[in-house]
Structures are given as structure tokens and as C-alpha cells.
Amino acid sequence: MCGITVRVGDGSAVPDLLSGLENLEYRGYDSAGIALQNGTGIDVVKSEGKIDRLQEALAGKDLHGAVGIGHTRWSTHGPPTDENAHPHTDCTGKVAVVHNGIIENYRELREELAADGHVFTSETDTEVIPHLIESHLANGADFGSAFREAVDRLAGSYAVAAIAAGTDAVYATRNGSPLVLGQDTDRYFLASDVPAFLDQTDEVVYLQDGDVVRVTETGYTVTDTTGTVVDREVETVDWNAEDVGKAGYDHYMRKEIHEQPTALRQTIRGRIDSFSGDVDLEGFPPGTFTGIDRVHLVAMGTSMHAAMYAAALLTENGVDAEAYLSGEYAVSPPPADSNTLVIAVTQSGETADTLGAIRAIQGTNVRTLALTNVVGSSITRECDDSLYIRAGPEIGVAATKSFSSQVVTLSMLTQRLVQDITGTSVENAGSLLESVSQIPGDVQQILDNSTAAAVAEKYLDSDAFFFLGRNTCYPVALEGALKFKEITYEHAEGFAASELKHGPLALVTENTPVFVLFTGEDDQKIISNAKEVQARGAPVIAVASEASSAAIDQADDVLSIPKTTPKMSGVLGNVQLQLVAYHAAKELGREIDKPRNLAKSVTVE
Structure with missing residues (x-):
């Protein structure tokens, strides 16, 4: 590295x-x-x-x-x-x-x-x-x-x-x-x-x-x-x-957070057919994945959270899909055959563990697809096909715009996979793709109006920071915690909300703020989790849109996101969590672009 x-x-x-x-x-x-x-x-x-x-x-x-x-x-x-x-x-x-x-x-x-x-x-x-x-x-x-x-x-x-x-x-x-x-x-x-x-x-x-x-x-x-x-x-x-360059920003990370509307427009451009309400992915016409009945996504770090997001979308729409840490997949690949598609998710295309995972199955009949940001990177030569996220160069060690672009690209790919594998379309495909089209503007609205700086300052002296989510927002909770610990050096953990009562609740005190991601779907279940931590004295910060009014009423603080479909709310909530991590790290005087012990491209296993 x-x-x-x-x-x-x-x-x-x-x-x-x-x-x-x-x-x-x-x-x-x-x-x-x-x-x-x-x-x-x-x-x-x-x-x-x-x-x-x-x-x-x-x-x-x-x-x-x-x-x-x-x-x-x-x-x-x-x-x-x-x-x-x-x-x-x-x-x-x-x-x-x-x-x-x-x-x-x-x-x-x-x-x-x-x-x-x-x-x-x-x-x-x-x-x-x-x-x-x-x-x-x-x-x-x-x-x-x-x-x-x-x-x-x-x-x-x-x-x-x-x-x-x-x-x-x-x-x-x-x-x-x-x-x-x-x-x-x-x-x-x-x-x-x-x-x-x-x-x-x-x-x-x-x-x-x-x-x-x-x-x-x-x-x-x-x-x-x-x-x-x-x-x-x-x-x-x-x-x-x-x-x-930094373009006048104090840090690359802040610049790249604010580049997300542009990056997402590049990601989406020409890939959604508004007339048919379908995706138009270059090189992947309808029928590309006919014969596939199982999808493995392999990735590490932030890319793993994007892979988990995609696996949740695919599974909910009838596709057998699972996300694996590349480093573990490389040493112990699960059963796979010619009907399996392995998608390698890596921003740089040079992640050693992810390359190792693909190489571990070379010589088999397994189909492979690279989802990456870098044309000409190693992963594009190792895989059968490549799909680019078009996020532009990302310099900050803590990945931001690449995560958003990965999730949105995978969401569009999900539509093609579901059609080819199941013969049906993604549930509510029209509204989902419409919400994808609106993502750049929604992110810009967050950047213009976020109160993340005030929230970060309010809870800066806390002992630990917890992040909760369900379904597609579970990987966003993990990503929020990862960003926070990467650049603040403070203890942060992400959990599936359903897991809270099975151990993590023992760590909750009045000095443990809990960030809870709401989607407007099945909110009542996660509201009960929020009440559980509040009963132990912990403050709850809701990351939610007006569609989750009951959650907003329950929370101690709110980080607002524009109203969108439940499956895209995680992309928007993640932007608020990026801003919280950034402002907390800045208040603490951390080396935001160069966090200790970390480097951008992990090219060694």
C-alpha cells in the first residue's frame, strides 16, 4: 500500500x-x-x-x-x-x-x-x-x-x-x-x-x-x-x-462528500431508460445473465457494505445472493458452479484480497464481473466483464462518493439480474428507478441543509457511538460506524437493529449516542429498538425523512433526509453519517485525509 x-x-x-x-x-x-x-x-x-x-x-x-x-x-x-x-x-x-x-x-x-x-x-x-x-x-x-x-x-x-x-x-x-x-x-x-x-x-x-x-x-x-x-x-x-486537487476545501474527504451529486449523475447518466422504466447498462443487455441462479458478491471494507446492500436488494427480489469478505472467500470459497455469478466490488480495482478471491475461482466455470471505479485496473483484467461506477478519482482514505456510486450502480444492476434470473422485475421497479434518478438532487439537498456539524459537536465527548439499521440500512449502519472510527479514532460500532437485545445492549449507557436509520418501511420495529436504548438513558439520533414521523417524534435529535423509496433511503442516510464523522474528526483535530495506520488502496493481503 x-x-x-x-x-x-x-x-x-x-x-x-x-x-x-x-x-x-x-x-x-x-x-x-x-x-x-x-x-x-x-x-x-x-x-x-x-x-x-x-x-x-x-x-x-x-x-x-x-x-x-x-x-x-x-x-x-x-x-x-x-x-x-x-x-x-x-x-x-x-x-x-x-x-x-x-x-x-x-x-x-x-x-x-x-x-x-x-x-x-x-x-x-x-x-x-x-x-x-x-x-x-x-x-x-x-x-x-x-x-x-x-x-x-x-x-x-x-x-x-x-x-x-x-x-x-x-x-x-x-x-x-x-x-x-x-x-x-x-x-x-x-x-x-x-x-x-x-x-x-x-x-x-x-x-x-x-x-x-x-x-x-x-x-x-x-x-x-x-x-x-x-x-x-x-x-x-x-x-x-x-x-x-482539494478545490478550496480543507480536506479531500469534505470535497469528495460534496462531489457526490456530480459523481452520482455520472454514475446514472445514460443508464436509466425513462421511457421503458428500465435500466440500460452498457454491455449488459437483457438476457446477459440468463442461466445464472446464484450471485456471490466479494469485497472488503466500504465496498463490502455496498455489496451487502446489493445482496439485500437481490434476496428480497427472489435471487439467491450473499456478500462475502474477499479475504475469507479466497481461502474458503463456498460452493459455486457455472450458474454462479461472482461480482467483485472494489473502488480501486487493486484490492489484494478481492483479487485473491477472483483468482481462487479461476479455472472453474464461474462467471465473474468486476464493479470498479478505475478503468484498466487489475480486477478488470481478472474478471470476465466489468461495470464502472464512474465516481471520478477519490483521494481521501475514508471512502465516501465511491460508496454512494457503488450502491447506486449495484441497484441498477439488480434490476437486470432480477429480470434475467427470475423472469420478473424488481418490486416497484418504476418508483425505485425514479428514486435513483432523483438521488443526486436529494444528496445536494442534504449537503445544503445538514445539521450534522451541530450533532457531532453535541455528542463529541461520548464514550462510544452506535449505529443501528435494518435490511438495506444494516450495511449503512456498519458503514457509518466504519467512517466514524476511521477518522475520529473513537469507538464506534454498527449493528443490525434486531441484534441489539442479543448482547450489544449491555454496552449502552447514557453516554452512548445511538444513530438509528429509518426507511419509512417497518419503522415500528426499529422504533422499539430506539425505545430500548432510551430506556437505558442513551440519546437517539434519528436519520429519517418525514415519512418516518413517528421515529422523528421519538428521537432526541434528527438528521433529516429527503423523502424517497425505502430501498434508497440508506444512500441518503449514509451522507448524513459521513458528515457527522467528518465534523467530529475535525473538532477533535484528527488527520482526516491520512488516518493513522490506514492507507487508501490495500494492495497487500
Whole structure:
């Protein structure tokens, strides 16, 4: 879950490397560093801490070099220290490497290299790579061959970029971790994610597992695992530099919460046929899923909550559907056959656990579908088909607009699945799709009128925060709690309202505010849950529309949502909970965009 950036071209590489690292800091912010090929050797500067610490270390240094690599780290092997920061070098200081992923056989390699006299200065798994390259160089290999031979020894998931003294080329490869190449008129870039260089170019090449790319000032060459030159398509990214900036907001998270109306319009655009009252999903015409009788959704974190939402919609409409944590599915897949559709839900398309789940069933007849935000991501190459949520770039570690877009995309997909699998339509399909069409405006109304800041401030000193929901609002309760704990560091839990009496009620006190999601459907049952916590002295904050008037009358505070169909109320309620988490974290002075111990894209298992 680290960020790699590489720059090759005319002039000093330092400004572009630092810009790339700043743009990738959401992927890791424990430490950072750069290495430059200065014409006679390699200069390395690195530091524990965030990018500004690296900038301080660079101040006053007269560094030269048009070819450089950079790295921002999220620690896996060894704590965040100067020694563990990337880039890592060999014994001679003539090879420098940056790496994202985990080298699973690093202990054996390290012992082997140490026995040959190599001296290690860090606790990382990465450091074995430059020493392996050094060994092959010492045996007479050129840099390109030494790089390939070193990579052939690695087991695990990784993206690696390396430079060496005496050559102006950068060599890089990927296996299970993302790596994308960007090309400008006079510069080339490599990075873990497009935002690293999006302010420089929108022309990209998505590298595939096993690809080795050689980049110089005059161009690049991609070869596959056999060393054969391959042609990878140059694509134009439809994002721009403004999309990955803060646009005047204090935090990316706040910006992305407020981008939800736009993101949802993009998600819906052209996908609902208002004349027929049906969905029109590109590449998925009626009959696409005929023969499917079971749906598995695999995901992690926020995406898992979106998957649970979809599973509830499908189940209620007669489709055998269940959501699974990808990490568990990968090690113990449930029964599946050619009549099973597995939907991988992942914002980045690079989530290691979700990729692992799909790979666990490869070679079977199971059909697979990627639901993701990123064109060209790994999951799109692993699955049979892909459906994009079109949310635009999301930089904040705490996912916001991607959840809303995932749920809305899955809701539209549900209509197609139900029609194809059961031969009937989703219950109240017309009103459901109409409410989906109105979602962008409804979210904007919440953003314009929310009282979440006042609610967050009122309950800021509480001992814990509980979130309750039923049916499709159960995963929203889980998501509300996840957002709250991610960025406030306060204790928060989400529960199915029916579970409350089966243990969690023991934790409720007068200092435990309970956020209760109402849909306007079966409200009386969840009102009884609200009364149970109020009887123990706990305040109840209702997240509800005017359709739930009895719930509003019962509550101590209310976070209002526009009136909508019960199945879409969770999308709106979630926006209010995002705002509560944001304002609470801001009041507490937390690092909202860079919560401790977390990174945006979880690319290691």
C-alpha cells in the first residue's frame, strides 16, 4: 500500500518526484524518499514522516539528475524509520530500488545474501531486491538482465522500479500490485496510481502482471515474461488535474462528500431508460445473465457494505445472493458452479484480497464481473466483464462518493439480474428507478441543509457511538460506524437493529449516542429498538425523512433526509453519517485525509 513514482526526462527530476509523492501520499505517509541518477552515481535522500519531512531533508541540497525514483511508505516490514524508508540500495550504493507489495520469500533471500557477504541496513523485505541486482551485476550481467534475474527470484505481490549508476534507464515491473506509465512530450512517468502524474499528462499505459518496462529519455519498451516485446495500448484518462486537487476545501474527504451529486449523475447518466422504466447498462443487455441462479458478491471494507446492500436488494427480489469478505472467500470459497455469478466490488480495482478471491475461482466455470471505479485496473483484467461506477478519482482514505456510486450502480444492476434470473422485475421497479434518478438532487439537498456539524459537536465527548439499521440500512449502519472510527479514532460500532437485545445492549449507557436509520418501511420495529436504548438513558439520533414521523417524534435529535423509496433511503442516510464523522474528526483535530495506520488502496493481503 505504498506509492511509487518515477520520472525520466529533461531537466531536474526532483520537482516532478516531489509532486508525484504529494499526489500519492494517500497511499502511505509513514516515510518518503527519492533517488537520483546524477551521471556518475546515485544520490538518495529519505526520511521518516510525511512528505514535508523529506522536503526539509532536501532543503539546501544541490541535487542533479533527470532520472529518478521516489516512494511514500505505508509500513509492513519494520516501523517507520529513516533506515526503513525507501529507496533502498545495495552494498555499493550503485543500485536503488522502490517497491510496493510484499516479498513473501524475503527471509530466505536475505539469509542467502547475508551468507554471501551482503550487509543489510533495514528491517524491510524490499532491501533484498537491490542486493539481488548487485549480485547479478557482479557476475557480469548488464542492468536489464540483472533486474530480470533478480525479479525472477521474488515470490509475492510487488511493483518494483530500479535505477543504477552508469545507466540512464529505469527498469520496472509489476506482479499483483499496480503500476502505470504516463507519457508526456518530453518526459515519462511511472507510478502506482494515475494521480501521481495527472497534472503532467493524461496519456497512460496500464502495465500487466509480468511486464518489464525499460524507460529512458527517448522512449520506453515493454516486454513480457518471456522477454518478448509487447505493445500495450496508450489510453487517455478522462480525469483532469483539478479532479485530484482539494478545490478550496480543507480536506479531500469534505470535497469528495460534496462531489457526490456530480459523481452520482455520472454514475446514472445514460443508464436509466425513462421511457421503458428500465435500466440500460452498457454491455449488459437483457438476457446477459440468463442461466445464472446464484450471485456471490466479494469485497472488503466500504465496498463490502455496498455489496451487502446489493445482496439485500437481490434476496428480497427472489435471487439467491450473499456478500462475502474477499479475504475469507479466497481461502474458503463456498460452493459455486457455472450458474454462479461472482461480482467483485472494489473502488480501486487493486484490492489484494478481492483479487485473491477472483483468482481462487479461476479455472472453474464461474462467471465473474468486476464493479470498479478505475478503468484498466487489475480486477478488470481478472474478471470476465466489468461495470464502472464512474465516481471520478477519490483521494481521501475514508471512502465516501465511491460508496454512494457503488450502491447506486449495484441497484441498477439488480434490476437486470432480477429480470434475467427470475423472469420478473424488481418490486416497484418504476418508483425505485425514479428514486435513483432523483438521488443526486436529494444528496445536494442534504449537503445544503445538514445539521450534522451541530450533532457531532453535541455528542463529541461520548464514550462510544452506535449505529443501528435494518435490511438495506444494516450495511449503512456498519458503514457509518466504519467512517466514524476511521477518522475520529473513537469507538464506534454498527449493528443490525434486531441484534441489539442479543448482547450489544449491555454496552449502552447514557453516554452512548445511538444513530438509528429509518426507511419509512417497518419503522415500528426499529422504533422499539430506539425505545430500548432510551430506556437505558442513551440519546437517539434519528436519520429519517418525514415519512418516518413517528421515529422523528421519538428521537432526541434528527438528521433529516429527503423523502424517497425505502430501498434508497440508506444512500441518503449514509451522507448524513459521513458528515457527522467528518465534523467530529475535525473538532477533535484528527488527520482526516491520512488516518493513522490506514492507507487508501490495500494492495497487500
